[in-house]
Amino acid sequence: xxxxxxxxxxxxxxxxxxxxxxxxxxxxxxxxxxxxxxxxxxxxxxxxxxxxxxxxxxxxxxxxxxxxxxxxxxxxxxxxxxxxxxxxxxxxxxxxxxxxxxxxxx
Numbered sequence: 510x511x512x513x514x515x516x517x518x519x520x521x522x523x524x525x526x527x528x529x530x531x532x533x534x535x536x537x538x539x540x541x542x543x544x545x546x547x548x549x550x551x552x553x554x555x556x557x558x559x560x561x562x563x564x565x566x567x568x569x570x571x572x573x574x575x576x577x578x579x580x581x582x583x584x585x586x587x588x589x590x591x592x593x594x595x596x597x598x599x600x601x602x603x604x605x606x607x608x609x610x611x612x613x614x615x
Contacts, residue, residue, distance in 0.1 A: 512536075512589045519543070520566070520583035531558040535596050536589040537603075540564065543582040553596035557587045 520540060521527035531538070536557045540550040554560040566580055590596040 514539075514588045515586045517541075517584045517586050520561075520585050522580060522582075523566070529558065529561055531561050531585075531587050532589045533558045534589050535591070535593040536587055537596050537600050538585060538587045540583055540585045543584045549581070549583055551600070553590075553593065553600040555593050557589065561585060561587075 518530060519527070521529050533556055535553075535555050537553050538551070538557055538561055539548070540561075541547060542549055550564060552560065566583065588596075588599070590599060
């Protein structure tokens with residue numbers, strides 16, 4: 510079973526102490542660049558909170574610190590499901606609909 514999408518939330522920027530708000534359950538996440546709406550990342554995962562927290566954002570310097578000037582302004586939303594299999598099935602349907610839309614718009 511699939512629930513509805515959450516509202517868009519600002520993705521925490523390194524060094525600002527922001528919190529990530531996401532369920533500790535299987536589901537789908539979508540991350541976009543706030544200014545343009547361009548897709549940054551999309552996936553069906555076992556644990557939404559953990560996957561979003563581990564999302565590679567920006568670049569690391571030689572000293573292991575993230576260069577905050579390279580970090581894009583991101584937003585994210587989540588959609589919880591009852592299992593990863595449900596999340597994968599829903600993600601595949603969404604990708605299929607997007608491809609159909611894009612082929613018709615071209």
